[in-house]
Amino acid sequence: MSPDPSPVRLHVVTGKGGTGKTTVAAALALALAADGRTVLLVETEGRQGIAQLFDTPPLPYEERRVAVTRGGGEVKALAIDVEEALLDYLDMFYNLRRAGRALRKMGAVDFATAIAPGLRDVLITGKVKEAVTRRHDGRPVYDAVVVDAPPTGRITRFLGVTGEMAQLARSGPIKTQSDGVMAVLRSPQTAVHVVTLLEDMPVQETADAIAELTKAGLPIGSVVVNMAAEPVLPADGLARAADGGLTGAELAPALAAAHLPGGDGLADALAAEVTEHARRWAGQDGLRAEVEALDRPTVELPLLTGPMDLGSLFELAARLEDHLQNGETA
Incomplete structure:
Protein backbone atom coordinates (compact mmCIF):
# COMPACT_ATOMS: atom_id res chain seq x y z
CA MET A 1 0.00 0.00 0.00
CA GLU A 230 -5.79 -3.08 22.95
CA PRO A 231 -4.22 -3.54 26.43
CA VAL A 232 -6.41 -2.45 29.34
CA LEU A 233 -3.54 -2.09 31.81
CA PRO A 234 -0.26 -0.15 31.79
CA ALA A 235 2.85 -2.12 30.83
CA ASP A 236 4.05 -2.77 34.39
CA GLY A 237 0.58 -3.94 35.43
CA LEU A 238 0.36 -6.27 32.45
CA ALA A 239 3.73 -7.83 33.26
CA ARG A 240 2.81 -8.38 36.90
CA ALA A 241 -0.58 -9.89 36.07
CA ALA A 242 0.93 -12.17 33.40
CA ASP A 243 3.37 -13.51 36.01
CA GLY A 244 0.44 -14.38 38.30
CA GLY A 245 1.26 -11.60 40.75
CA LEU A 246 -2.26 -10.17 41.02
CA THR A 247 -4.65 -11.56 43.66
CA GLY A 248 -8.26 -11.02 44.53
CA ALA A 249 -7.26 -9.86 48.01
CA GLU A 250 -5.51 -6.85 46.46
CA LEU A 251 -8.60 -5.88 44.46
CA ALA A 252 -11.16 -6.43 47.23
CA PRO A 253 -10.62 -3.09 49.07
CA ALA A 254 -11.11 -1.06 45.89
CA LEU A 255 -14.25 -3.02 44.96
CA ALA A 256 -15.63 -2.51 48.46
CA ALA A 257 -14.88 1.23 48.33
CA ALA A 258 -16.85 1.38 45.08
CA HIS A 259 -19.75 -0.37 46.84
CA LEU A 260 -19.79 -3.20 44.32
CA PRO A 261 -21.53 -6.40 45.47
CA GLY A 262 -19.87 -9.78 45.24
CA GLY A 263 -17.16 -9.53 47.88
CA ASP A 264 -14.19 -11.88 47.69
CA GLY A 265 -15.79 -13.99 44.95
CA LEU A 266 -15.98 -11.03 42.57
CA ALA A 267 -12.45 -9.94 43.45
CA ASP A 268 -11.03 -13.41 42.74
CA ALA A 269 -12.94 -13.68 39.45
CA LEU A 270 -11.77 -10.24 38.35
CA ALA A 271 -8.15 -11.08 39.22
CA ALA A 272 -8.39 -14.28 37.16
CA GLU A 273 -9.86 -12.34 34.22
CA VAL A 274 -7.07 -9.76 34.36
CA THR A 275 -4.45 -12.49 34.51
CA GLU A 276 -5.92 -14.22 31.46
CA HIS A 277 -6.00 -10.92 29.55
CA ALA A 278 -2.39 -10.15 30.47
CA ARG A 279 -1.14 -13.59 29.41
CA ARG A 280 -3.07 -13.37 26.14
CA TRP A 281 -1.56 -9.96 25.52
CA ALA A 282 1.94 -11.28 26.29
CA GLY A 283 1.41 -14.09 23.78
CA GLN A 284 0.24 -11.63 21.14
CA ASP A 285 3.22 -9.41 21.82
CA GLY A 286 5.54 -12.34 21.18
CA LEU A 287 3.85 -12.99 17.86
CA ARG A 288 4.33 -9.33 16.91
CA ALA A 289 8.05 -10.03 16.82
CA GLU A 290 7.43 -12.87 14.36
CA VAL A 291 5.34 -10.56 12.16
CA GLU A 292 8.05 -7.91 12.24
CA ALA A 293 10.60 -10.56 11.22
CA LEU A 294 8.71 -10.97 7.93
CA ASP A 295 10.24 -7.60 6.99
CA ARG A 296 7.12 -6.21 5.30
CA PRO A 297 5.23 -2.96 5.98
CA THR A 298 2.73 -3.77 8.73
CA VAL A 299 -0.47 -2.11 9.91
CA GLU A 300 -2.63 -3.12 12.86
CA LEU A 301 -6.41 -2.84 12.81
CA PRO A 302 -8.27 -2.83 16.14
Whole structure:
Protein backbone atom coordinates (compact mmCIF):
# COMPACT_ATOMS: atom_id res chain seq x y z
CA MET A 1 0.00 0.00 0.00
CA SER A 2 1.37 3.41 -0.83
CA PRO A 3 0.15 6.99 -1.25
CA ASP A 4 -0.16 8.73 -4.60
CA PRO A 5 1.72 8.75 -6.81
CA SER A 6 1.79 4.96 -6.55
CA PRO A 7 2.61 2.32 -9.11
CA VAL A 8 0.31 -0.10 -7.27
CA ARG A 9 -3.14 -0.25 -8.81
CA LEU A 10 -4.04 -3.89 -8.16
CA HIS A 11 -4.34 -4.81 -4.47
CA VAL A 12 -4.84 -8.54 -3.86
CA VAL A 13 -5.98 -9.32 -0.29
CA THR A 14 -5.52 -12.82 1.11
CA GLY A 15 -5.35 -14.40 4.55
CA LYS A 16 -6.12 -17.56 6.48
CA GLY A 17 -9.82 -18.28 6.82
CA GLY A 18 -11.29 -16.43 9.78
CA THR A 19 -8.80 -13.56 9.76
CA GLY A 20 -11.31 -11.12 8.23
CA LYS A 21 -9.74 -10.70 4.79
CA THR A 22 -13.06 -9.70 3.19
CA THR A 23 -13.55 -6.97 5.79
CA VAL A 24 -9.98 -5.74 5.25
CA ALA A 25 -10.44 -5.75 1.46
CA ALA A 26 -13.61 -3.67 1.81
CA ALA A 27 -11.95 -1.20 4.20
CA LEU A 28 -8.93 -0.92 1.90
CA ALA A 29 -11.21 -0.12 -1.05
CA LEU A 30 -12.82 2.68 1.00
CA ALA A 31 -9.40 4.05 1.97
CA LEU A 32 -8.14 4.03 -1.62
CA ALA A 33 -11.33 5.73 -2.87
CA ALA A 34 -10.92 8.79 -0.61
CA ASP A 35 -10.47 12.20 -2.23
CA GLY A 36 -12.42 11.51 -5.38
CA ARG A 37 -10.90 8.25 -6.59
CA THR A 38 -12.84 5.39 -8.15
CA VAL A 39 -12.08 1.88 -6.90
CA LEU A 40 -13.40 -1.51 -7.94
CA LEU A 41 -13.79 -4.15 -5.20
CA VAL A 42 -13.86 -7.67 -6.64
CA GLU A 43 -15.21 -10.79 -4.95
CA THR A 44 -13.84 -14.08 -6.27
CA GLU A 45 -15.36 -16.83 -4.13
CA GLY A 46 -19.10 -16.41 -4.68
CA ARG A 47 -19.98 -15.97 -1.00
CA GLN A 48 -21.59 -12.51 -1.40
CA GLY A 49 -19.55 -11.36 1.59
CA ILE A 50 -19.12 -7.87 0.10
CA ALA A 51 -22.88 -7.42 -0.31
CA GLN A 52 -23.38 -8.37 3.35
CA LEU A 53 -20.73 -5.92 4.55
CA PHE A 54 -22.22 -3.03 2.60
CA ASP A 55 -25.79 -4.13 3.41
CA THR A 56 -26.84 -4.36 -0.23
CA PRO A 57 -28.73 -7.02 -2.19
CA PRO A 58 -26.62 -9.87 -3.63
CA LEU A 59 -24.28 -8.51 -6.27
CA PRO A 60 -24.94 -9.44 -9.89
CA TYR A 61 -22.25 -9.89 -12.51
CA GLU A 62 -21.93 -6.16 -13.08
CA GLU A 63 -19.96 -3.33 -11.50
CA ARG A 64 -22.30 -1.65 -9.04
CA ARG A 65 -21.64 1.27 -6.69
CA VAL A 66 -21.77 0.25 -3.02
CA ALA A 67 -20.27 3.28 -1.22
CA VAL A 68 -19.36 6.96 -1.62
CA THR A 69 -16.28 8.34 0.12
CA ARG A 70 -14.78 11.71 0.98
CA GLY A 71 -14.34 14.09 -1.93
CA GLY A 72 -16.82 12.29 -4.16
CA GLY A 73 -14.88 9.08 -4.41
CA GLU A 74 -16.76 5.87 -4.96
CA VAL A 75 -16.37 2.15 -4.48
CA LYS A 76 -17.93 -0.15 -7.03
CA ALA A 77 -18.19 -3.88 -6.40
CA LEU A 78 -18.23 -6.89 -8.68
CA ALA A 79 -18.97 -10.51 -7.78
CA ILE A 80 -17.39 -12.51 -10.57
CA ASP A 81 -19.66 -15.18 -12.03
CA VAL A 82 -17.51 -17.83 -13.68
CA GLU A 83 -20.06 -18.70 -16.35
CA GLU A 84 -20.46 -15.07 -17.37
CA ALA A 85 -16.69 -14.58 -17.31
CA LEU A 86 -16.35 -17.52 -19.70
CA LEU A 87 -18.94 -16.00 -22.01
CA ASP A 88 -16.99 -12.73 -21.95
CA TYR A 89 -13.82 -14.64 -22.80
CA LEU A 90 -15.42 -16.50 -25.71
CA ASP A 91 -16.92 -13.28 -27.03
CA MET A 92 -13.72 -11.24 -26.66
CA PHE A 93 -11.39 -13.67 -28.40
CA TYR A 94 -13.59 -15.87 -30.57
CA ASN A 95 -16.86 -13.93 -31.09
CA LEU A 96 -18.69 -16.96 -29.66
CA ARG A 97 -20.96 -15.49 -26.98
CA ARG A 98 -24.07 -17.01 -28.59
CA ALA A 99 -22.44 -20.41 -28.81
CA GLY A 100 -21.27 -20.03 -25.22
CA ARG A 101 -24.84 -19.43 -24.03
CA ALA A 102 -25.89 -22.62 -25.77
CA LEU A 103 -23.08 -24.47 -24.02
CA ARG A 104 -24.25 -23.10 -20.68
CA LYS A 105 -27.79 -24.33 -21.28
CA MET A 106 -26.38 -27.77 -21.96
CA GLY A 107 -24.40 -27.67 -18.70
CA ALA A 108 -21.08 -27.73 -20.53
CA VAL A 109 -19.71 -24.72 -18.64
CA ASP A 110 -20.31 -26.32 -15.24
CA PHE A 111 -18.77 -29.54 -16.56
CA ALA A 112 -15.68 -27.74 -17.86
CA THR A 113 -15.01 -25.86 -14.62
CA ALA A 114 -15.62 -29.03 -12.59
CA ILE A 115 -13.11 -31.19 -14.47
CA ALA A 116 -10.61 -28.36 -14.82
CA PRO A 117 -10.68 -26.33 -11.57
CA GLY A 118 -7.80 -24.21 -12.78
CA LEU A 119 -10.02 -22.86 -15.56
CA ARG A 120 -12.09 -21.04 -12.95
CA ASP A 121 -9.04 -19.20 -11.62
CA VAL A 122 -7.89 -18.39 -15.16
CA LEU A 123 -11.23 -16.76 -15.91
CA ILE A 124 -11.31 -14.81 -12.65
CA THR A 125 -7.76 -13.45 -12.94
CA GLY A 126 -8.44 -12.63 -16.57
CA LYS A 127 -11.44 -10.53 -15.57
CA VAL A 128 -9.40 -8.79 -12.87
CA LYS A 129 -6.67 -7.98 -15.37
CA GLU A 130 -9.25 -6.55 -17.77
CA ALA A 131 -10.58 -4.22 -15.04
CA VAL A 132 -7.07 -3.05 -14.13
CA THR A 133 -6.09 -2.28 -17.72
CA ARG A 134 -9.45 -0.92 -18.95
CA ARG A 135 -9.20 2.67 -20.19
CA HIS A 136 -11.61 5.40 -21.23
CA ASP A 137 -10.53 8.55 -23.06
CA GLY A 138 -6.91 7.58 -22.53
CA ARG A 139 -6.99 7.12 -18.74
CA PRO A 140 -7.68 4.12 -16.51
CA VAL A 141 -11.34 3.61 -15.63
CA TYR A 142 -10.36 2.62 -12.08
CA ASP A 143 -7.71 4.29 -9.95
CA ALA A 144 -7.33 1.00 -8.09
CA VAL A 145 -8.76 -2.52 -8.07
CA VAL A 146 -8.99 -4.45 -4.78
CA VAL A 147 -9.49 -8.22 -4.93
CA ASP A 148 -10.93 -10.26 -2.08
CA ALA A 149 -8.86 -13.27 -3.07
CA PRO A 150 -8.82 -16.93 -1.97
CA PRO A 151 -7.16 -17.76 1.38
CA THR A 152 -3.42 -18.13 1.86
CA GLY A 153 -3.44 -21.88 1.31
CA ARG A 154 -4.60 -21.34 -2.27
CA ILE A 155 -3.38 -17.87 -3.17
CA THR A 156 -0.15 -18.81 -4.99
CA ARG A 157 -1.97 -21.38 -7.12
CA PHE A 158 -4.79 -18.90 -7.80
CA LEU A 159 -2.43 -16.20 -9.04
CA GLY A 160 -0.04 -18.53 -10.84
CA VAL A 161 -2.38 -20.83 -12.73
CA THR A 162 -2.57 -18.47 -15.71
CA GLY A 163 1.20 -18.68 -16.04
CA GLU A 164 0.89 -22.45 -16.28
CA MET A 165 -1.74 -21.97 -18.99
CA ALA A 166 0.68 -19.76 -20.91
CA GLN A 167 3.25 -22.56 -20.90
CA LEU A 168 0.73 -25.00 -22.37
CA ALA A 169 -0.45 -22.71 -25.16
CA ARG A 170 2.37 -21.95 -27.57
CA SER A 171 0.49 -19.31 -29.57
CA GLY A 172 -2.92 -17.79 -30.23
CA PRO A 173 -5.32 -15.74 -28.09
CA ILE A 174 -5.05 -18.04 -25.05
CA LYS A 175 -1.28 -17.57 -25.00
CA THR A 176 -1.63 -13.81 -25.50
CA GLN A 177 -4.25 -13.45 -22.77
CA SER A 178 -2.29 -15.61 -20.31
CA ASP A 179 0.92 -13.69 -20.86
CA GLY A 180 -0.96 -10.41 -20.41
CA VAL A 181 -2.46 -11.50 -17.10
CA MET A 182 0.87 -12.65 -15.67
CA ALA A 183 2.56 -9.46 -16.88
CA VAL A 184 0.13 -7.48 -14.72
CA LEU A 185 0.30 -9.83 -11.71
CA ARG A 186 4.10 -9.82 -11.62
CA SER A 187 4.48 -6.10 -12.29
CA PRO A 188 5.06 -3.22 -9.83
CA GLN A 189 1.41 -2.24 -10.23
CA THR A 190 0.35 -5.32 -8.19
CA ALA A 191 0.73 -5.97 -4.46
CA VAL A 192 -0.48 -9.02 -2.52
CA HIS A 193 -1.44 -8.05 1.05
CA VAL A 194 -1.70 -10.78 3.68
CA VAL A 195 -4.17 -10.50 6.57
CA THR A 196 -3.33 -12.24 9.83
CA LEU A 197 -4.29 -12.42 13.48
CA LEU A 198 -1.87 -12.45 16.40
CA GLU A 199 -2.35 -16.19 16.77
CA ASP A 200 0.09 -19.02 16.05
CA MET A 201 -1.59 -20.60 13.00
CA PRO A 202 -2.45 -17.40 11.10
CA VAL A 203 1.06 -15.98 11.64
CA GLN A 204 2.65 -19.24 10.44
CA GLU A 205 0.40 -19.36 7.36
CA THR A 206 1.28 -15.74 6.64
CA ALA A 207 4.98 -16.55 6.72
CA ASP A 208 4.45 -19.62 4.49
CA ALA A 209 2.35 -17.64 2.00
CA ILE A 210 4.91 -14.86 1.74
CA ALA A 211 7.66 -17.43 1.09
CA GLU A 212 5.58 -19.16 -1.62
CA LEU A 213 4.54 -15.92 -3.30
CA THR A 214 8.12 -14.66 -3.31
CA LYS A 215 9.34 -17.91 -4.85
CA ALA A 216 6.66 -17.59 -7.55
CA GLY A 217 7.81 -14.07 -8.40
CA LEU A 218 4.61 -12.41 -7.17
CA PRO A 219 4.97 -9.01 -5.44
CA ILE A 220 4.26 -8.85 -1.71
CA GLY A 221 2.62 -5.77 -0.22
CA SER A 222 1.77 -5.23 3.43
CA VAL A 223 0.92 -7.50 6.33
CA VAL A 224 -2.36 -6.45 7.95
CA VAL A 225 -2.72 -7.53 11.58
CA ASN A 226 -6.48 -7.62 12.04
CA MET A 227 -8.59 -7.60 15.23
CA ALA A 228 -5.67 -6.58 17.45
CA ALA A 229 -6.84 -6.19 21.06
CA GLU A 230 -5.79 -3.08 22.95
CA PRO A 231 -4.22 -3.54 26.43
CA VAL A 232 -6.41 -2.45 29.34
CA LEU A 233 -3.54 -2.09 31.81
CA PRO A 234 -0.26 -0.15 31.79
CA ALA A 235 2.85 -2.12 30.83
CA ASP A 236 4.05 -2.77 34.39
CA GLY A 237 0.58 -3.94 35.43
CA LEU A 238 0.36 -6.27 32.45
CA ALA A 239 3.73 -7.83 33.26
CA ARG A 240 2.81 -8.38 36.90
CA ALA A 241 -0.58 -9.89 36.07
CA ALA A 242 0.93 -12.17 33.40
CA ASP A 243 3.37 -13.51 36.01
CA GLY A 244 0.44 -14.38 38.30
CA GLY A 245 1.26 -11.60 40.75
CA LEU A 246 -2.26 -10.17 41.02
CA THR A 247 -4.65 -11.56 43.66
CA GLY A 248 -8.26 -11.02 44.53
CA ALA A 249 -7.26 -9.86 48.01
CA GLU A 250 -5.51 -6.85 46.46
CA LEU A 251 -8.60 -5.88 44.46
CA ALA A 252 -11.16 -6.43 47.23
CA PRO A 253 -10.62 -3.09 49.07
CA ALA A 254 -11.11 -1.06 45.89
CA LEU A 255 -14.25 -3.02 44.96
CA ALA A 256 -15.63 -2.51 48.46
CA ALA A 257 -14.88 1.23 48.33
CA ALA A 258 -16.85 1.38 45.08
CA HIS A 259 -19.75 -0.37 46.84
CA LEU A 260 -19.79 -3.20 44.32
CA PRO A 261 -21.53 -6.40 45.47
CA GLY A 262 -19.87 -9.78 45.24
CA GLY A 263 -17.16 -9.53 47.88
CA ASP A 264 -14.19 -11.88 47.69
CA GLY A 265 -15.79 -13.99 44.95
CA LEU A 266 -15.98 -11.03 42.57
CA ALA A 267 -12.45 -9.94 43.45
CA ASP A 268 -11.03 -13.41 42.74
CA ALA A 269 -12.94 -13.68 39.45
CA LEU A 270 -11.77 -10.24 38.35
CA ALA A 271 -8.15 -11.08 39.22
CA ALA A 272 -8.39 -14.28 37.16
CA GLU A 273 -9.86 -12.34 34.22
CA VAL A 274 -7.07 -9.76 34.36
CA THR A 275 -4.45 -12.49 34.51
CA GLU A 276 -5.92 -14.22 31.46
CA HIS A 277 -6.00 -10.92 29.55
CA ALA A 278 -2.39 -10.15 30.47
CA ARG A 279 -1.14 -13.59 29.41
CA ARG A 280 -3.07 -13.37 26.14
CA TRP A 281 -1.56 -9.96 25.52
CA ALA A 282 1.94 -11.28 26.29
CA GLY A 283 1.41 -14.09 23.78
CA GLN A 284 0.24 -11.63 21.14
CA ASP A 285 3.22 -9.41 21.82
CA GLY A 286 5.54 -12.34 21.18
CA LEU A 287 3.85 -12.99 17.86
CA ARG A 288 4.33 -9.33 16.91
CA ALA A 289 8.05 -10.03 16.82
CA GLU A 290 7.43 -12.87 14.36
CA VAL A 291 5.34 -10.56 12.16
CA GLU A 292 8.05 -7.91 12.24
CA ALA A 293 10.60 -10.56 11.22
CA LEU A 294 8.71 -10.97 7.93
CA ASP A 295 10.24 -7.60 6.99
CA ARG A 296 7.12 -6.21 5.30
CA PRO A 297 5.23 -2.96 5.98
CA THR A 298 2.73 -3.77 8.73
CA VAL A 299 -0.47 -2.11 9.91
CA GLU A 300 -2.63 -3.12 12.86
CA LEU A 301 -6.41 -2.84 12.81
CA PRO A 302 -8.27 -2.83 16.14
CA LEU A 303 -10.78 -5.36 17.38
CA LEU A 304 -14.10 -3.53 17.11
CA THR A 305 -17.07 -4.33 19.31
CA GLY A 306 -20.52 -4.88 17.90
CA PRO A 307 -21.54 -5.93 14.38
CA MET A 308 -19.46 -4.96 11.38
CA ASP A 309 -21.41 -2.24 9.57
CA LEU A 310 -20.54 0.58 7.17
CA GLY A 311 -19.48 2.84 10.04
CA SER A 312 -17.07 0.18 11.28
CA LEU A 313 -15.67 -0.24 7.76
CA PHE A 314 -14.99 3.51 7.55
CA GLU A 315 -13.24 3.35 10.94
CA LEU A 316 -10.92 0.62 9.67
CA ALA A 317 -10.50 2.51 6.39
CA ALA A 318 -9.24 5.53 8.33
CA ARG A 319 -6.51 3.38 9.91
CA LEU A 320 -5.51 2.06 6.48
CA GLU A 321 -5.56 5.56 5.00
CA ASP A 322 -3.11 6.71 7.68
CA HIS A 323 -0.93 3.77 6.68
CA LEU A 324 -1.04 4.93 3.07
CA GLN A 325 -0.32 8.56 3.88
CA ASN A 326 2.61 7.65 6.11
CA GLY A 327 4.36 6.28 3.06
CA GLU A 328 4.24 2.59 3.95
CA THR A 329 5.00 1.31 0.49
CA ALA A 330 4.21 -2.09 -0.91
